[in-house]
Amino acid sequence: MKPWNERIQTIFSLVVGPDVLHVGCVGEGGEKFLLHSALCENLTGYNVWGVDINADGVGELRARGFKVLVGDAENMELDCQFDTIFAGELIEHLANPGGFLDHCRAMLKPKGRVVLSTPNPFSVEHAAMYVKNFRRAFNPGHVLWMCPQTLEQIARRWGFRLVKLVLVDNLCPEFVTSRWSKAFAAVWKIAGPMMPRRFRSTIVAVPEHP
Secondary structure, three states: OOOOOHHHHHHHHHOOOOEEEEEOOOOOHHHOOHHHHHHHHHOOOOEEEEEEOOHHHHHHHHHOOOOEEEOOHHHOOOOOOEEEEEEEOOHHHOOOHHHHHHHHHHHEEEEEEEEEEEEOOOOHHHHHHHHHHHHHOOOOOOOOOOOHHHHHHHHHHOOOEEEEEEEEOOOOHHHOOOHHHHHHHHHHHHHHHHOOHHHOOEEEEEEEOO
């Protein structure tokens, strides 16, 4: 099964190399290890490194032959520079997203970029989850929401220029066991293309180093 949904395809198209760092490379749930594996598989010829705070997960990725390190996204101090730093579904988990961007800026080459993906709080999917489950609707590890406006603002305040922002779907029904989630994915595959793009589930943003 090729897991190249719209979110992953968009990420692939925005990552530039040859030197790439994937922050939060272990992942969680159905995407544990999957996104990092897909990134390395599709960026042929690139020098792809990963970093994650999950030491056990990093050990498992190392055993599979990946170049990964244990590190905290908010306090990264790697003695190297990258063309792209990618962080998928990470920024909404951070207590200090500005600290994360500070460290990214220090590790980027001139004109380097950060590629971020984060849930869209105004999507139909998240609204439906909120109606159904109220406070228990979302990942309990989230500490903030980012919308297009706040992403542009935080990028500017931390010395970046937001060069691209797109809203995409992140439908992965094969990774969920909930009948409700599978039913929503089936309906959205039909209804989603007829809805304005601002109601998609995921934001992908590209802050660029000046």
